Amino acid sequence: xxxxxxxxxxxxxxxxxxxxxxxxxxxxxxxxxxxxxxxxxxxxxxxxxxxxxxxxxxxxxxxxxxxxxxxxxxxxxxxxxxxxxxxxxxxxxxxxxxxxxxxxxxxxxxxxxxxxxxxxxxxxxxxxxxxxxxxxxxxxxxxxxxxxxxxxxxxxxxxxxxxxxxxxxxxxxxxxxxxxxxxxxxxxxxxxxxxxxxxxxxxxxxxxxxxxxxxxxxxxxxxxxxxx
Numbered sequence: 441x442x443x444x445x446x447x448x449x450x451x452x453x454x455x456x457x458x459x460x461x462x463x464x465x466x467x468x469x470x471x472x473x474x475x476x477x478x479x480x481x482x483x484x485x486x487x488x489x490x491x492x493x494x495x496x497x498x499x500x501x502x503x504x505x506x507x508x509x510x511x512x513x514x515x516x517x518x519x520x521x522x523x524x525x526x527x528x529x530x531x532x533x534x535x536x537x538x539x540x541x542x543x544x545x546x547x548x549x550x551x552x553x554x555x556x557x558x559x560x561x562x563x564x565x566x567x568x569x570x571x572x573x574x575x576x577x578x579x580x581x582x583x584x585x586x587x588x589x590x591x592x593x594x595x596x597x598x599x600x601x602x603x604x605x606x607x608x609x610x611x612x613x614x615x616x617x618x619x620x621x622x623x624x625x626x627x628x629x630x631x632x633x634x635x636x637x638x639x640x641x642x643x644x645x646x647x648x649x650x651x652x653x654x655x656x657x658x659x660x661x662x663x664x665x666x667x668x
Contacts, residue, residue, distance in 0.1 A: 441633055448624050448634075455620030456641050462538045462616065463603045463645075469542020470602065474549025479579075481554060492550070499547035504540075505608045511540040512612045537609040545602050552594045556587030589660045596653030600646045607642075617641050 445452070480492035499507065515536040560583050568578030588595075610619035621638035625631030 442637065444624065444628055444633065445637065451620045451624060452617065452637060452641065455615060455617040455638075456645070458534070458614065459603070459606050459616040459641075459645065462534060462541060462609060462614065463599075463606050465538035466541030466545055466602050466606065467599050469539060470545025470549045470598070473542060473546025474553050477546060477550040478553040478557065481550070482557065482579075496547045496550055499544055500551075504544050504605050505611060507544050508537060508540040508608050509611060511543065512536040515539070533609075533613050537612055537614050541602060541606060541609070544605070545598060548598050548601075549595070552591050552598060553584075553587065555594070556591035557583060559590050560586050592653060592657045592660065596650060596657075599653070600649055603645055603649065604642055 477492040477495060480488040481496075483489055483492075512533065516532065564582055564586065565575075565578055568582045569575070573581070606616055607618035609616055610622065613619075615623075617638045621634040622631065624634040628634070
């Protein structure tokens with residue numbers, strides 16, 4: 441059933457590497473945007489708060505596939521990215537696709553950060569301010585570190601979802617795992633075995649990521665207990 445892997449395993453390795461790369465870029469962009477927009481939502485300036493709310497509402501209320509295609513076709517007209525081939529895909533497709541994933545993840549990450557901040561007692565902020573710390577220092581040195589510890593499981597789930605959602609990039613020609621599996625299936629006139637291999641690859645990637653997040657949770661938990 442899987443005899444085709446002898447010939448096509450390099451294709452799946454290339455697709456896996458592409459999936460890992462765009463997922464890492466998407467996660468980094470998502471964390472950065474999540475922090476920016478959660479701070480905007482916490483801002484006393486109503487304009488910033490409303491902009492953050494609008495961004496989160498639009499991204500969470502529209503399909504990721506449409507977001508990817510809109511961002512790809514928009515950026516391709518505005519920014520000229522060299523059509524350099526990397527792991528079987530042109531950077532003119534990989535870069536917009538990774539950005540789209542990050543923008544999508546940023547909305548969910550912002551809400552996750554917000555839930556973590558809300559879970560921290562207001563007394564923590566008041567204590568920091570009473571010690572003479574600025575609001576910015578209090579947020580980044582006292583509130584956010586505790587919030588991150590509380591939201592690690594939710595962040596892990598978001599990262600796992602992003603890895604799986606990276607499959608929508610095959611719509612814009614990024615040769616990640618799903619695209620490679622469909623390509624091999626078309627060559628073999630049998631899509632089932634290649635798609636099973638793709639499913640196994642996604643499972644392995646998400647399993648490893650979940651184990652890493654659990655390890656991070658344990659380490660942060662031990663550090664918290666030592667500090668208390």
